[in-house]
Amino acid sequence: MVFLKLLENIRCKTDEILDAKNYGSVQFSVESAKPGFGDITCNVPFLLSKQLKKSPQEISAELSKMYNFDDMLEIKNVQSHASGYLNFNIDYTKFNDLVISSSLQENYGALEFGNNEKIVVEHTSVNPNKALHVGHIRNIILGDVVSKILKKANYNVKVLNYVDDSGLQVADIIVGFTELGFSQESPDNQKFDHYCGDTVYVKTTEKYESDKELEGKRHEILKQIEDSSSEVSKIAQTITRKVLDAQLKTVWNLGVFYDCLNFESQIIHSKLWETIFEKLKSDNQIKYEDEGDNAGCWVIPAEGEDDKILVRSNGVATYIAKDIPYAAWKLGLVQDPFHYKIHSTQKNSQTLYETTLEGDNKLNFSGSKVITVIDNRQIRLQKIVSGLMAKFKEEGAYTHLGYESVTLSADTVKSLGLSVDGESAQMSGRKGLYVNADTVLETLTKRVYDESKSRNENLSESELQNIANIVAVGTIRYEMIKPDLDKIITFDLKNSLRLEGDTCSYIQYSYARASRILEKTDVKPNFDSGCELLSSEYEKNLIKKIAMFDVHVNDSVNNLSPKVIAKYSYELAVTFSSFYEHVKVLASETTELLNARLCLVVSFQKTLKASLGLLGIDAPERM
RNA sequence: GGGUUCAUAGCUCAGCAUGGAUAGAGCGAUUGCUUGCGGAGCAAUAGGUCGGGGGUUCGAAUCCCUUUGGGCCCGCCA
Numbered sequence: 001m002v003f004l005k006l007l008e009n010i011r012c013k014t015d016e017i018l019d020a021k022n023y024g025s026v027q028f029s030v031e032s033a034k035p036g037f038g039d040i041t042c043n044v045p046f047l048l049s050k051q052l053k054k055s056p057q058e059i060s061a062e063l064s065k066m067y068n069f070d071d072m073l074e075i076k077n078v079q080s081h082a083s084g085y086l087n088f089n090i091d092y093t094k095f096n097d098l099v100i101s102s103s104l105q106e107n108y109g110a111l112e113f114g115n116n117e118k119i120v121v122e123h124t125s126v127n128p129n130k131a132l133h134v135g136h137i138r139n140i141i142l143g144d145v146v147s148k149i150l151k152k153a154n155y156n157v158k159v160l161n162y163v164d165d166s167g168l169q170v171a172d173i174i175v176g177f178t179e180l181g182f183s184q185e186s187p188d189n190q191k192f193d194h195y196c197g198d199t200v201y202v203k204t205t206e207k208y209e210s211d212k213e214l215e216g217k218r219h220e221i222l223k224q225i226e227d228s229s230s231e232v233s234k235i236a237q238t239i240t241r242k243v244l245d246a247q248l249k250t251v252w253n254l255g256v257f258y259d260c261l262n263f264e265s266q267i268i269h270s271k272l273w274e275t276i277f278e279k280l281k282s283d284n285q286i287k288y289e290d291e292g293d294n295a296g297c298w299v300i301p302a303e304g305e306d307d308k309i310l311v312r313s314n315g316v317a318t319y320i321a322k323d324i325p326y327a328a329w330k331l332g333l334v335q336d337p338f339h340y341k342i343h344s345t346q347k348n349s350q351t352l353y354e355t356t357l358e359g360d361n362k363l364n365f366s367g368s369k370v371i372t373v374i375d376n377r378q379i380r381l382q383k384i385v386s387g388l389m390a391k392f393k394e395e396g397a398y399t400h401l402g403y404e405s406v407t408l409s410a411d412t413v414k415s416l417g418l419s420v421d422g423e424s425a426q427m428s429g430r431k432g433l434y435v436n437a438d439t440v441l442e443t444l445t446k447r448v449y450d451e452s453k454s455r456n457e458n459l460s461e462s463e464l465q466n467i468a469n470i471v472a473v474g475t476i477r478y479e480m481i482k483p484d485l486d487k488i489i490t491f492d493l494k495n496s497l498r499l500e501g502d503t504c505s506y507i508q509y510s511y512a513r514a515s516r517i518l519e520k521t522d523v524k525p526n527f528d529s530g531c532e533l534l535s536s537e538y539e540k541n542l543i544k545k546i547a548m549f550d551v552h553v554n555d556s557v558n559n560l561s562p563k564v565i566a567k568y569s570y571e572l573a574v575t576f577s578s579f580y581e582h583v584k585v586l587a588s589e590t591t592e593l594l595n596a597r598l599c600l601v602v603s604f605q606k607t608l609k610a611s612l613g614l615l616g617i618d619a620p621e622r623m
Numbered sequence: 624g625g626g627u628u629c630a631u632a633g634c635u636c637a638g639c640a641u642g643g644a645u646a647g648a649g650c651g652a653u654u655g656c657u658u659g660c661g662g663a664g665c666a667a668u669a670g671g672u673c674g675g676g677g678g679u680u681c682g683a684a685u686c687c688c689u690u691u692g693g694g695c696c697c698g699c700c701a
Contacts, residue, residue, distance in 0.1 A: 029641070037644065046643060049681075056643090056681090083644045127701095168701050222701090297699060305626075305697080312699040319701050379627075380696060404628080405695080426695090451663075471663095483636070486628065488694070495635085499663055501649040502636085509663050517660045559640070567637070570648085581656095581665040601660095623663080 001111070002102050003547045004554060007031065007040065009072055010088060014044060017066045023048055032548060038079060038087030039544065045084045056084025074098060092540050096531035096596075099547040103603040104527065107152075108610055109549040111557065114155035120330050120367035121147040124251065124258075125162040125374070127169040128240040130197025132250050133434035134491050135375075135406040135427050141480040141616070142403060143373040144256045145562040148614050153557040158259045158365050162326065165240040166265040169201075169429075171222040174236050176204035179217060184239065193246035194436060196239070197429060205430045226268060237265075245344075250437050252347040254473055255616045260365045261343055261354040264322060269357060270337040272325035273317060279334075280324075285391055286310055300384055308384055320381055327385050332366030333392050340365075369397055371560070376402040376486070401560055403485040408435065409492035424490045435491065444472040447497050448505070452623055459622070467623045471505050474617040478504035481566045481615055502570055504617060507608070510573040510580070511619040514605045517585050518598065525598040533596045538579040542600060545575045546607045553614070562615070569611045576604050 011030045018026065028044035045060040052059060057080070064080040076091035102108060123143020126136050147157045164170070173196050176182045180203070186195035208215040224232035244261075251257075267273075280286045281298075289297050289307075296313030300320075310324075311317050328334050340363040343354040353363060370389075374382060382400035389398035407424040414420070418433055427434040449468035456464070479496060483489055499505040534543065549568070556564035585601060588594035609619045 027641075034644075041644090043643065046682085081644075085644065164701090171701095219700095294699075309699055314699075316699085318699075322701090375695095376628080377695060407694090455661080455663080487636080488629080490635090495650095498650080501663090503649085503663085505663055506649095509661085513661060513664085520660060563637090567648095574648090577664065578666095580660075584660065586660050622661095 001550050002099055003032070004550045006074060006090075006547075007551070010040060010042065010075070013067060013072070014042060014063075014086075017063060018044070020066075023052070032544075032551065033087060037081065037085065039090040040075075040088040042086040042088070045086060049084075057082060060084050060086055090544070092535065092543065093532035095547070096534050096543055097529065099543050100531050100599050100603045101527060103546055103549075103607050108606065109152065109553045111153040111550065111553055113557075114150065114153045116154055116156050117369065118158065118367040119150055119155045119369040119371065120158050120160060120365065121150070121371045121373065122160040122162060122330065123147075123373035124256075125164065126247060127164050127167060128243040128247065129169045129173045130201055130243070130429050131191065131193035132247055132437040133427060133429075134437060134440060135434070137254070137437050137440075137476065138403060138406050138480045138489065139373055139375065140251060140254065140256050141477050142401070142485075142562060144254075144616055145477075145481055145565070145614065146371060146373065146401065146560060148616060149553070149556050149562065149565065152553055152614060156367075158367060159257070160260050160262055160330070160365060161258045162262050162264065163240070163244060164264045165236070165244075166222070166225050166268060168218060168222055170236060170240055171218045171225060172204050173200045174221050174225065174232060174239065175214065175218050176200040177235065177239065178221070178232065179214060180204060180207065184235075191246050191249075191438065193243045193250075194438070196243050198432065198436075201429060202432045226265070228265070228269060248344075248346075248352075250441075253441060254437075254476065255348075255618075257346045257348055257350050258352055259350075260340065260363075261352065262326065263355055266338065266355050266357055267322065267326055267329075272329060272334060272337055273321055275334055276325045276328050277311075277317075277321075280310075280388075283391065285388060300388070302384065305380075320384065323381065323385050324388060327370070327372070327389055327398060328392070330366055330370045330372075331389060331393055331397060332364075332368070333389075336362075336364070336366070369399070371399045371401050373401045373403075375405050377405065378402075399560070401485075404488045406489045406491050408433070409490050409495070412491060412493045415493060424488075435493065440476060440493070440496065441472055443493070444475055444497060445469060448472050448475075448499070451499060456622065463622070467620050470618040470620050471499075471508060471623060474504040474508060474612070474615075475499070477615055477617055478507075478566060481562045484563060485561070505623070507569050507573040507612065508617075508620055508623060510576045511605060511608050511612075512621060512623045513580055514576065514601050514608075515621045517601050518605075521586055521594075521598065523591075523594060523598060525602055526595055527599050530592050530596045531599055533593050534600055536583060538582045539597070539600060542575050542579045542604060545572050546603055549607055549611060552611075556614075565611060565614050569608065569615065569617075572604070572608055572611060576608070 007030045026047045028047055030042045033039055033041035045056040048059050049056045060080040064078050064086055067078045069075045073094045074091055076089045078086055078088045081087050121143055124140050126132060147159050150157050177184055182200045186192050224230040225236045227233055286298050286300050289295050289299055297309045298311035299307040299309050301307055309318055310321055338355040339359040340353045340361050341356045341359055343352045346352050379402050386398045386400055407426055410420050410423050413425050445468045448471040449464055452464055452467045552564050552568040585597045588597055612619050
C-alpha cells in the first residue's frame, strides 16, 4: 500500500488534532486533490463550520498550524486554502523512492481485506444451443474482471458457469434434429455452436409460425430431455456437450477460465429442489394458497408486488425453482449432492471440473459469499432469490451483480441483412438478430494485424499474429468494461474497430513505447537510490499516478466496479504519454538522471501491466 | 396500470455511492508539433442554462419531491 497508507496516516493525524481540540468525531474525507490544489485534500473545515460557528477558512487556518510531519516525511506541508480546504503537499524527494520500489514488488496494488475468504463468482450461464454473441461477452468479461479484482483483494475466488442444458431453448434445437432432420454434424467444418444457433435454432423456431403441431412437440421433447433414461435425453446430452465445448473455445480465446461447470440437468436429478422445498416450508418462507387466483399453488410472498408462484397447482415447479436450490448450493446451505470430475484442461492449463452424480471425488465449490452476474432484465427474479438467501444467511451474502444489456446499432442490424425501427435493436437468438463473438474477434484481429503489419516491416508472422490477438482481445474487453454497468452498450461493428483515442490500443501503445526506451539503452536501471532527481511536473504526475493504483483497486473492490480499473489504466497511459513527449529519457543530461528516469519507466510498465492484468488484458512489448 | 432505470459538449461517455474549489475525457471541427525514446502520439482553440420545475443546504450535476422523454421488467412460459 502506498497512497492508501498516506491517506490513512493523514486521516489519523487529523483525528488526533480534532481529539486534542475536543471537536468530537466528524466523518470527513481525505482524498487525492484536483490538479492545482496540492496533492491531497481534506474537507474537515467545512464540516466543523456550523458546530464551531466559524468560517471554514478560519478553521482551516487554525488546523493547518497543528500538523507535524516529522514522522511522515512523504508529506512536505499543509496549506490552508482560501476556500476552506486543507491541502497537503507531497515531498517528492522522499516519495519517489518509496513509490518506485513498491511498484516493483510482485503483487503491487494488492489489498488484504478479503482475508482469503471463499467467494463464488458465477457468470456466462448461456444456454448450450447457440454461439456466444456480443451480449454474452459483456457478462463474461464483467464476471472475469470481478473475479480477478476480488483475488487482488485477497479473496479465495471460485468461478462457476451454470449450463442450462435442459431448458426450452435446448429443446428447440433437439426438435430441429429429431423432427426436421437437421444433420447432427455441422456442414463445411462450421463451428458447431454457430451451426446450431445460426441454422438449426433460427430455422426451427421459424417453422413454429406455420406448424403449430411442431411447436407443441417442444414441450414433449423437453419432458423427454429431463428423463435421463430416454433416447432423446441421450441425443440432447451429446448435442449440448458439443455446443458447450465450442462455446468454451470462444471463451478461452478471450482469456476467460472457470473452476467448475454446473449442469442444470444434474441439479434437477440431484433432488436438491425437494430438499430446499421442505426447508422453505418448514421455515415458513413460502405459503400455500387455498383460494384466489393462485389457489393450489405454493408462492413466495413478495412485499409490494405480486406473489411469485413457486409450485403450480398441478404440482410442477416453475422456473425460479431451479435458481433457488442452485443459489443455496453455491452458498453451501445444503449438503452437496455432487461429485466432481475433470471436464478438460483449459487453454491456460488450469483444470476445469464439472459436476457429476456418480463417482466419489468430493471437492468444494461453495463460498461464504456469492456473486451472480446476470443482466438487469432478471433483476426481479434475482431480488427474490437474494431475499430468500438473506433469510438463511446474513444480508448481502448473495449478491446479484446486474448490468444493462447490449443492443445493436441500426447500421449493424442492416449489415446483417435485417431491418430495424429506431436507432438500435435488442438482440434476439430466435430472429437471428445478433453478432457472434467469434465474428467480432476475427474481424478485429484482422484489422489489428493489418495495422501492425503496416507499421512493422520486420516482424515475423507469428509475432504479428500474437500482437493482433493481444490487441483484439484487449479491445473487446476494454469496450465491455469501460461503460457504467447501468448504461446500455449499443454495439456498432464499425465503431468497435477504432484504435485511436480512449481505447485499449492507446493504453497498450504507451506500454510498447516504454519498452522501446528500455531496449535502446545499455544502462541497467539501479533502483537503490537517486529517484529524488525526478522533479519535473511530468515526472511527479507520473509517480503520483503510479502510487494511486491501490486507491483504485480499493474503490473497485468496494463497489464491485470493474470500470474503475479501466479508467485508471487509461489515465496512467495518458500521464505516461505526456511524460514521454516532454521528457526525453535517453537524452538526459547526467547518468544519474538517466538512471532515475529509467527506473520510472520500469515502474510505470510494472504498474500498467498489473492494472491491465486485472482487466485480463496483455501488455505487448511491440505493436 | 405497477415497478425499475437512464437523460451531462454536435456524437459516445467520466464525474453522482460519501454534496464543496475551475463540470472532465474521447470522437468529430479548427490549428500547431516528427534531422528527436515509435504520430495507435503530443500541444492548443472552439463547443455546457448537467432534460424542465421545485425543495433541503452556508453550498447541489451529485440528496429529496415533481414533471417530460427513452429503455427494461411485470405468465400456473423457460
